[in-house]
Amino acid sequence: MIVAEKKPMEEIIEEVKGYNKILIAGCNECVTVCEAGGKKEVQVLASALRMYFMNQGKEIKIDEVTLERQCDHEYLEEIRNIIDQYDAVLSLACGVGVQFMAEKYFTTPILPGVNTCFLGATEERGFWTERCQACGQCILARTGGICPVSRCAKRLLNGPCGGSTKGKCEIDSNVDCAWQLIIDRLKALGRLEQDYEKLTPIKDWSTDRAGGPRKVVREDVRI
Protein backbone atom coordinates (compact mmCIF):
# COMPACT_ATOMS: atom_id res chain seq x y z
CA MET A 1 0.00 0.00 0.00
CA ILE A 2 0.92 3.65 -0.13
CA VAL A 3 2.28 4.67 3.26
CA ALA A 4 1.73 8.23 4.46
CA GLU A 5 2.30 10.16 7.65
CA LYS A 6 0.20 12.86 9.24
CA LYS A 7 1.54 16.34 8.71
CA PRO A 8 2.31 18.23 11.93
CA MET A 9 -0.69 20.18 13.21
CA GLU A 10 1.30 23.43 13.08
CA GLU A 11 1.92 23.01 9.35
CA ILE A 12 -1.75 22.24 8.68
CA ILE A 13 -2.84 25.33 10.62
CA GLU A 14 -0.52 27.43 8.44
CA GLU A 15 -1.99 25.83 5.30
CA VAL A 16 -5.62 26.43 6.17
CA LYS A 17 -5.60 29.73 8.00
CA GLY A 18 -7.11 32.37 5.83
CA TYR A 19 -9.93 30.09 4.67
CA ASN A 20 -13.34 30.30 6.32
CA LYS A 21 -15.09 27.22 5.02
CA ILE A 22 -12.99 24.09 4.94
CA LEU A 23 -13.84 20.52 4.01
CA ILE A 24 -11.55 17.85 5.44
CA ALA A 25 -11.61 14.83 3.14
CA GLY A 26 -10.29 11.45 4.22
CA CYS A 27 -9.74 8.36 2.11
CA ASN A 28 -10.86 4.86 3.03
CA GLU A 29 -7.95 3.02 1.46
CA CYS A 30 -4.19 2.99 2.17
CA VAL A 31 -4.14 6.07 4.39
CA THR A 32 -6.82 4.51 6.59
CA VAL A 33 -4.71 1.39 7.05
CA CYS A 34 -1.61 3.40 7.93
CA GLU A 35 -3.69 5.56 10.27
CA ALA A 36 -2.80 8.84 8.61
CA GLY A 37 -5.88 9.92 6.66
CA GLY A 38 -8.92 7.78 7.38
CA LYS A 39 -12.21 8.70 9.00
CA LYS A 40 -10.72 8.69 12.50
CA GLU A 41 -7.91 11.04 11.54
CA VAL A 42 -10.42 13.32 9.79
CA GLN A 43 -12.50 13.52 12.99
CA VAL A 44 -9.52 14.31 15.19
CA LEU A 45 -8.11 16.92 12.83
CA ALA A 46 -11.49 18.58 12.30
CA SER A 47 -12.15 18.78 16.03
CA ALA A 48 -8.66 20.14 16.73
CA LEU A 49 -8.91 22.78 14.00
CA ARG A 50 -12.38 23.85 15.07
CA MET A 51 -11.09 24.36 18.60
CA TYR A 52 -7.99 26.17 17.39
CA PHE A 53 -10.08 28.71 15.52
CA MET A 54 -12.73 28.97 18.26
CA ASN A 55 -9.93 29.76 20.67
CA GLN A 56 -8.94 32.62 18.38
CA GLY A 57 -12.52 33.83 18.46
CA LYS A 58 -13.02 32.89 14.80
CA GLU A 59 -16.03 31.05 13.53
CA ILE A 60 -14.76 28.79 10.80
CA LYS A 61 -16.90 26.14 9.15
CA ILE A 62 -15.04 22.84 9.18
CA ASP A 63 -16.85 19.82 7.77
CA GLU A 64 -15.82 16.22 7.39
CA VAL A 65 -16.16 13.63 4.67
CA THR A 66 -14.36 10.36 3.97
CA LEU A 67 -14.46 8.99 0.44
CA GLU A 68 -14.02 5.37 -0.55
CA ARG A 69 -11.01 6.45 -2.65
CA GLN A 70 -9.70 9.77 -3.90
CA CYS A 71 -7.90 8.29 -6.92
CA ASP A 72 -11.06 7.36 -8.82
CA HIS A 73 -13.50 9.64 -10.62
CA GLU A 74 -16.64 7.99 -9.30
CA TYR A 75 -15.85 8.61 -5.63
CA LEU A 76 -14.54 12.12 -6.18
CA GLU A 77 -17.79 12.93 -7.95
CA GLU A 78 -19.62 12.33 -4.66
CA ILE A 79 -18.57 15.77 -3.43
CA ARG A 80 -19.42 17.66 -6.61
CA ASN A 81 -22.70 18.98 -5.26
CA ILE A 82 -21.16 20.27 -2.02
CA ILE A 83 -17.73 21.49 -3.16
CA ASP A 84 -18.97 25.04 -3.80
CA GLN A 85 -19.81 25.45 -0.11
CA TYR A 86 -16.10 25.46 0.71
CA ASP A 87 -13.15 27.85 0.21
CA ALA A 88 -10.68 24.98 0.42
CA VAL A 89 -10.42 21.23 0.85
CA LEU A 90 -7.83 19.65 3.11
CA SER A 91 -7.31 16.19 1.65
CA LEU A 92 -5.87 13.46 3.84
CA ALA A 93 -5.38 11.14 0.87
CA CYS A 94 -1.95 10.38 -0.60
CA GLY A 95 -0.46 12.79 -3.12
CA VAL A 96 -2.34 11.01 -5.89
CA GLY A 97 -5.70 11.71 -4.29
CA VAL A 98 -4.86 15.34 -3.58
CA GLN A 99 -3.86 15.91 -7.21
CA PHE A 100 -6.76 14.04 -8.71
CA MET A 101 -9.17 16.07 -6.64
CA ALA A 102 -7.37 19.27 -7.62
CA GLU A 103 -7.71 18.40 -11.32
CA LYS A 104 -11.40 17.76 -10.91
CA TYR A 105 -12.20 20.83 -8.83
CA PHE A 106 -10.03 23.30 -10.65
CA THR A 107 -11.07 26.48 -8.87
CA THR A 108 -11.03 25.15 -5.30
CA PRO A 109 -7.68 25.01 -3.46
CA ILE A 110 -6.99 21.38 -2.46
CA LEU A 111 -4.39 21.18 0.30
CA PRO A 112 -2.42 18.12 1.46
CA GLY A 113 -2.91 16.95 5.04
CA VAL A 114 -0.41 14.08 4.94
CA ASN A 115 3.11 13.44 3.73
CA THR A 116 3.10 10.56 1.26
CA CYS A 117 6.14 8.41 2.07
CA PHE A 118 6.49 5.17 0.10
CA LEU A 119 5.05 1.87 -1.09
CA GLY A 120 5.38 -0.41 1.86
CA ALA A 121 4.03 -2.95 4.28
CA THR A 122 2.74 -2.91 7.85
CA GLU A 123 5.42 -4.77 9.81
CA GLU A 124 3.34 -4.31 12.93
CA ARG A 125 0.81 -1.74 14.05
CA GLY A 126 2.51 1.64 13.98
CA PHE A 127 5.54 0.42 11.99
CA TRP A 128 5.76 0.52 8.21
CA THR A 129 8.69 -0.17 5.90
CA GLU A 130 9.41 0.39 2.22
CA ARG A 131 9.28 -2.48 -0.25
CA CYS A 132 8.87 -1.16 -3.78
CA GLN A 133 9.73 1.94 -5.81
CA ALA A 134 7.47 1.08 -8.74
CA CYS A 135 10.39 0.81 -11.16
CA GLY A 136 8.12 -0.58 -13.86
CA GLN A 137 10.28 -3.67 -14.61
CA CYS A 138 10.06 -6.01 -11.67
CA ILE A 139 13.14 -8.14 -11.07
CA LEU A 140 11.99 -9.96 -7.93
CA ALA A 141 12.03 -13.30 -9.77
CA ARG A 142 15.82 -13.12 -9.91
CA THR A 143 16.47 -11.59 -6.51
CA GLY A 144 14.84 -14.10 -4.23
CA GLY A 145 11.74 -11.96 -3.85
CA ILE A 146 13.68 -9.14 -2.20
CA CYS A 147 13.81 -5.82 -4.01
CA PRO A 148 17.26 -4.24 -4.31
CA VAL A 149 15.79 -1.19 -6.05
CA SER A 150 13.90 -0.10 -2.96
CA ARG A 151 15.90 -1.78 -0.22
CA CYS A 152 19.53 -1.35 -1.26
CA ALA A 153 20.69 2.21 -0.60
CA LYS A 154 22.68 2.12 -3.85
CA ARG A 155 20.05 0.29 -5.90
CA LEU A 156 22.73 -2.24 -6.81
CA LEU A 157 21.66 -5.02 -9.14
CA ASN A 158 24.81 -7.06 -8.56
CA GLY A 159 25.46 -6.65 -4.87
CA PRO A 160 26.49 -6.50 -2.19
CA CYS A 161 28.86 -3.56 -2.14
CA GLY A 162 31.98 -3.51 0.02
CA GLY A 163 30.13 -1.75 2.81
CA SER A 164 27.93 -4.69 3.75
CA THR A 165 28.88 -5.65 7.32
CA LYS A 166 27.42 -8.48 9.38
CA GLY A 167 24.25 -8.38 7.35
CA LYS A 168 23.76 -4.66 7.77
CA CYS A 169 23.99 -1.80 5.29
CA GLU A 170 26.80 0.69 5.53
CA ILE A 171 24.40 3.60 5.67
CA ASP A 172 23.01 2.50 9.03
CA SER A 173 23.73 -0.50 11.23
CA ASN A 174 20.00 -0.86 11.90
CA VAL A 175 19.21 -1.31 8.21
CA ASP A 176 19.44 -4.79 6.73
CA CYS A 177 21.72 -5.12 3.72
CA ALA A 178 19.28 -5.99 0.95
CA TRP A 179 21.90 -8.11 -0.76
CA GLN A 180 22.55 -10.11 2.38
CA LEU A 181 18.81 -10.80 2.52
CA ILE A 182 18.83 -11.76 -1.16
CA ILE A 183 21.73 -14.17 -0.76
CA ASP A 184 20.23 -15.73 2.37
CA ARG A 185 16.91 -16.30 0.64
CA LEU A 186 18.44 -17.60 -2.59
CA LYS A 187 20.43 -20.06 -0.49
CA ALA A 188 17.25 -21.19 1.27
CA LEU A 189 15.57 -21.60 -2.11
CA GLY A 190 18.55 -23.50 -3.50
CA ARG A 191 18.83 -20.95 -6.32
CA LEU A 192 22.15 -19.29 -5.56
CA GLU A 193 23.75 -20.89 -8.60
CA GLN A 194 21.03 -19.95 -11.12
CA ASP A 195 20.14 -16.51 -9.80
CA TYR A 196 23.11 -15.06 -7.99
CA GLU A 197 26.09 -16.27 -9.97
CA LYS A 198 24.78 -14.78 -13.21
CA LEU A 199 25.49 -11.09 -13.70
CA THR A 200 22.36 -8.99 -14.00
CA PRO A 201 22.57 -6.86 -17.13
CA ILE A 202 22.07 -3.10 -16.99
CA LYS A 203 18.48 -2.40 -16.12
CA ASP A 204 16.25 -0.43 -18.44
CA TRP A 205 15.45 2.54 -16.24
CA SER A 206 13.23 4.19 -18.81
CA THR A 207 10.25 2.56 -17.09
CA ASP A 208 11.34 4.15 -13.80
CA ARG A 209 11.10 7.91 -13.15
CA ALA A 210 14.10 8.44 -15.47
CA GLY A 211 11.72 8.22 -18.41
CA GLY A 212 9.55 11.06 -17.11
CA PRO A 213 5.96 10.74 -15.89
CA ARG A 214 4.59 7.30 -16.65
CA LYS A 215 1.31 5.90 -17.79
CA VAL A 216 -0.25 2.51 -18.23
CA VAL A 217 -2.63 2.07 -21.15
CA ARG A 218 -4.67 -1.09 -21.42
CA GLU A 219 -6.56 -1.13 -24.68
CA ASP A 220 -8.15 -4.47 -23.76
CA VAL A 221 -10.07 -2.95 -20.88
CA ARG A 222 -10.60 0.57 -22.17
CA ILE A 223 -14.04 1.47 -23.37
Added chain:
Amino acid sequence: MRLQYPDTIRVVRVPCTGKVDIIHILRSFEKGADGVYVVGCMEGDCRFNNGNIRAKKRVALAKKILDTIGIGGERVQMFNLSSAEGPKFAQYAVEMTDKIKELGANPIKKAFKKKAA
Protein backbone atom coordinates in the same frame (compact mmCIF):
# COMPACT_ATOMS: atom_id res chain seq x y z
CA MET B 1 -18.20 2.40 50.80
CA ARG B 2 -19.77 5.82 50.25
CA LEU B 3 -17.27 8.45 49.25
CA GLN B 4 -17.70 12.07 48.31
CA TYR B 5 -16.13 13.52 45.20
CA PRO B 6 -16.71 16.89 43.53
CA ASP B 7 -20.11 17.13 41.83
CA THR B 8 -18.66 19.05 38.86
CA ILE B 9 -17.39 15.77 37.46
CA ARG B 10 -19.43 13.87 34.93
CA VAL B 11 -18.53 10.18 34.88
CA VAL B 12 -18.59 8.40 31.52
CA ARG B 13 -18.31 4.67 32.00
CA VAL B 14 -16.42 2.58 29.46
CA PRO B 15 -15.76 -1.16 29.52
CA CYS B 16 -12.00 -0.56 29.43
CA THR B 17 -9.89 2.58 29.04
CA GLY B 18 -8.75 1.05 25.74
CA LYS B 19 -12.15 2.15 24.45
CA VAL B 20 -11.29 5.81 24.99
CA ASP B 21 -10.16 7.38 21.76
CA ILE B 22 -8.54 10.74 21.11
CA ILE B 23 -11.70 12.00 19.48
CA HIS B 24 -13.69 11.39 22.68
CA ILE B 25 -11.27 13.54 24.62
CA LEU B 26 -11.20 16.29 21.98
CA ARG B 27 -14.98 16.36 21.55
CA SER B 28 -15.38 16.85 25.30
CA PHE B 29 -13.31 20.01 25.06
CA GLU B 30 -15.08 21.12 21.92
CA LYS B 31 -18.35 20.84 23.85
CA GLY B 32 -16.95 22.96 26.65
CA ALA B 33 -15.41 20.63 29.22
CA ASP B 34 -12.70 22.33 31.29
CA GLY B 35 -10.73 19.15 31.84
CA VAL B 36 -10.82 15.44 31.09
CA TYR B 37 -9.21 12.63 32.98
CA VAL B 38 -9.12 8.94 32.31
CA VAL B 39 -9.06 6.49 35.21
CA GLY B 40 -7.75 3.08 34.28
CA CYS B 41 -6.51 -0.06 35.96
CA MET B 42 -2.91 -0.42 37.07
CA GLU B 43 -0.45 -0.94 34.24
CA GLY B 44 0.06 -4.65 33.74
CA ASP B 45 -3.38 -5.44 35.17
CA CYS B 46 -5.52 -4.80 32.12
CA ARG B 47 -8.13 -7.51 31.62
CA PHE B 48 -7.77 -6.92 27.87
CA ASN B 49 -3.95 -7.01 28.04
CA ASN B 50 -3.06 -3.45 27.10
CA GLY B 51 -6.16 -1.28 27.00
CA ASN B 52 -4.74 1.07 29.62
CA ILE B 53 -1.45 1.34 27.72
CA ARG B 54 -3.36 2.36 24.61
CA ALA B 55 -5.30 4.88 26.69
CA LYS B 56 -2.05 6.29 28.07
CA LYS B 57 -0.73 6.86 24.54
CA ARG B 58 -3.98 8.45 23.42
CA VAL B 59 -4.00 10.74 26.43
CA ALA B 60 -0.42 11.72 25.58
CA LEU B 61 -1.39 12.55 21.99
CA ALA B 62 -4.48 14.46 23.13
CA LYS B 63 -2.21 16.50 25.42
CA LYS B 64 0.07 17.32 22.51
CA ILE B 65 -2.82 18.36 20.28
CA LEU B 66 -4.36 20.51 23.00
CA ASP B 67 -1.02 22.22 23.57
CA THR B 68 -0.65 22.94 19.86
CA ILE B 69 -4.11 24.46 19.52
CA GLY B 70 -3.76 26.59 22.64
CA ILE B 71 -6.23 24.81 24.92
CA GLY B 72 -3.49 23.41 27.16
CA GLY B 73 -2.40 19.79 27.45
CA GLU B 74 -2.36 19.91 31.24
CA ARG B 75 -6.16 19.76 31.15
CA VAL B 76 -6.00 16.05 30.29
CA GLN B 77 -4.60 13.43 32.57
CA MET B 78 -4.50 9.70 33.05
CA PHE B 79 -4.72 8.05 36.48
CA ASN B 80 -4.26 4.39 37.33
CA LEU B 81 -5.67 2.56 40.31
CA SER B 82 -6.90 -0.89 41.23
CA SER B 83 -10.60 -1.62 41.59
CA ALA B 84 -10.12 -1.97 45.36
CA GLU B 85 -8.98 1.65 45.71
CA GLY B 86 -12.21 3.60 46.03
CA PRO B 87 -10.66 6.30 48.22
CA LYS B 88 -8.02 6.88 45.55
CA PHE B 89 -10.76 7.43 42.97
CA ALA B 90 -12.17 10.16 45.17
CA GLN B 91 -8.70 11.56 45.84
CA TYR B 92 -7.88 11.79 42.11
CA ALA B 93 -11.22 13.49 41.50
CA VAL B 94 -10.32 16.16 44.06
CA GLU B 95 -6.79 16.53 42.68
CA MET B 96 -8.01 16.97 39.14
CA THR B 97 -10.76 19.38 40.15
CA ASP B 98 -8.28 21.53 42.07
CA LYS B 99 -5.93 21.57 39.13
CA ILE B 100 -8.66 22.57 36.68
CA LYS B 101 -9.90 25.27 39.04
CA GLU B 102 -6.41 26.66 39.09
CA LEU B 103 -6.21 26.60 35.28
CA GLY B 104 -9.61 28.23 34.93
CA ALA B 105 -12.31 27.65 32.36
CA ASN B 106 -11.80 26.11 28.93
CA PRO B 107 -10.30 28.96 26.85
CA ILE B 108 -12.77 28.35 24.03
CA LYS B 109 -15.59 29.43 26.32
CA LYS B 110 -13.59 32.48 27.37
CA ALA B 111 -12.84 33.44 23.76
CA PHE B 112 -16.52 33.27 22.88
CA LYS B 113 -17.63 35.18 25.92
CA LYS B 114 -15.19 37.95 25.06
CA LYS B 115 -16.58 38.08 21.54
CA ALA B 116 -20.17 38.17 22.72
CA ALA B 117 -19.41 40.97 25.21
